[in-house]
Amino acid sequence: MKQITVKIPDSLDKLTPDELGLLAQQADELGKMFKTVKAFAYAQLQAGKPVTGYTLGDGKRSRVWLSEEKAKTAMAEQGINDFYKPQELLSVAEAEKKVADIEKLKEAWEWQPGAKIMKPGPVSASTAVSAKPDFGF
Numbered sequence: 452m453k454q455i456t457v458k459i460p461d462s463l464d465k466l467t468p469d470e471l472g473l474l475a476q477q478a479d480e481l482g483k484m485f486k487t488v489k490a491f492a493y494a495q496l497q498a499g500k501p502v503t504g505y506t507l508g509d510g511k512r513s514r515v516w517l518s519e520e521k522a523k524t525a526m527a528e529q530g531i532n533d534f535y536k537p538q539e540l541l542s543v544a545e546a547e548k549k550v551a552d553i554e555k556l557k558e559a560w561e562w563q564p565g566a567k568i569m570k571p572g573p574v575s576a577s578t579a580v581s582a583k584p585d586f587g588f
Contacts (some may be wrong), residue, residue, distance in 0.1 A: 475569070 466474065484490060492502045516522035523534050543560045547553045 476571075 463471070492505060494501050496505060496507045525535055526532075541549070543556070546556055550556065
């Protein structure tokens with residue numbers, strides 16, 4: 452098994468932009484690797500194989516009605532008469548799947564910007580050409 456040593460700086464604000472970019476990239480790669488490892492460990496447990504320190508257990512429980520009729524009867528006996536949640540408007544994507552001519556829907560919706568996310572961007576010349584700093588990976 453390969454051992455990885457990680458040197459964590461005392462303060463991230465002391466990193467250069469190039470060092471921070473490289474660490475962020477390596478964090479993405481390590482995150483993907485750890486996700487794969489956890490999925491494999493879960494599969495091993497499902498197959499009945501041991502994984503030291505882990506076991507399969509029940510997740511969060513949830514309550515469900517035995518039947519719609521029993522639920523409505525029980526709620527009515529307690530004075531609840533509005534058994535259903537308010538209807539929810541179809542999403543744009545759901546509506547498009549139900550119509551033949553989606554062009555007629557286009558005047559009723561607009562794009563909204565998504566939340567800001569961190570994604571790969573321009574690489575500086577020094578990062579592209581120079582050797583990676585030694586972070587102990």
